[in-house]
Amino acid sequence: LVSTCGLTRPHALKASAKLSHLRSPANPDAVLAFLAGLGLSAANVAALVAKDPQFLCASVEGTLAPIVAELIGLVLLRSQIARLVSITGTTFRCKSIVSGLHYCLPLFGSSENLLRVLRDSVLRSDLERVVKPNVAFLQECGLGDCDIAKLYVLRPSPLSISTERIRTAVACIDGLGVPRGSPMFRHALQAVAFLSEEKITAKVEHLKTTFM
Structure with missing residues (x-):
């Protein structure tokens, strides 16, 4: 978490308690690659993981990618979606975010x-x-x-x-x-x-x- 996500040691220690069930870095690595592809900076990724460590457990193909595709359908740019991830954190992992944004836009x-x-x-x-x-x-x-x-x-x-x-x-x-x-x-x-x-x-x- 310190080397791959940029967390401070105290934040990494706190986050690791919520990730103890993971047996492989494959899913976290896939999430980090996905976030980098959206354009999140290293600092934003560190802030996101510190706030919501379980974001690293989200399914890229089953959850994150479909949400991004629907948000693009709402005419959000990828750079705007990256900002949205930073703003909403945990909420971004919920598919209801799409209907919520569609309503309030x-x-x-x-x-x-x-x-x-x-x-x-x-x-x-x-x-x-x-x-x-x-x-x-x-x-x-x-x-x-x-x-x-x-x-x-x-x-x-x-x-x-x-x-x-x-x-x-x-x-x-x-x-x-x-x-x-x-x-x-x-x-x-x-x-x-x-x-x-x-x-x-x-x-x-x-x-x-x-x-x-």
Whole structure:
């Protein structure tokens, strides 16, 4: 791990505990060659393996190559896919990343806009049960694609929590007189989505003095 992946000895020691089941370097070597072929730098490979050692256990032919092929089908360049690997790490090994990106790309207007600000928190969320219902509800609240895209890239993102919780936050914001679709509405939602109702009230009162 130190010589082939560029890890520091402490990182290599930590990573090796998750790779102890490997009996041959064949699969890790294939993954490293695949990453090099995508254009990841040695530093990016080291960071990826330190963060997600089990990436070296992924099947190139069964998982990584098909995902890359589908992403190319979404008109992502190989250099952009390399950046995506660095950004998402573990999430890149999940085939759901393709459907997640396919859904959120229109919100950002282009793959470059998306990659510039993307975090992987929402890509880990269930697209059909969580993200899509949340986006649909927020569109009903008057938020446009630009505002929703700004919520998409937060960590944690309000789009990654249950729709019921989003509705509770919106109801509290409504009760405090913040107009839906207003600039303050998105800021309020961003600020209170992960708070209790009591803290929501205090936070929105503070936002009122800031934005109104």
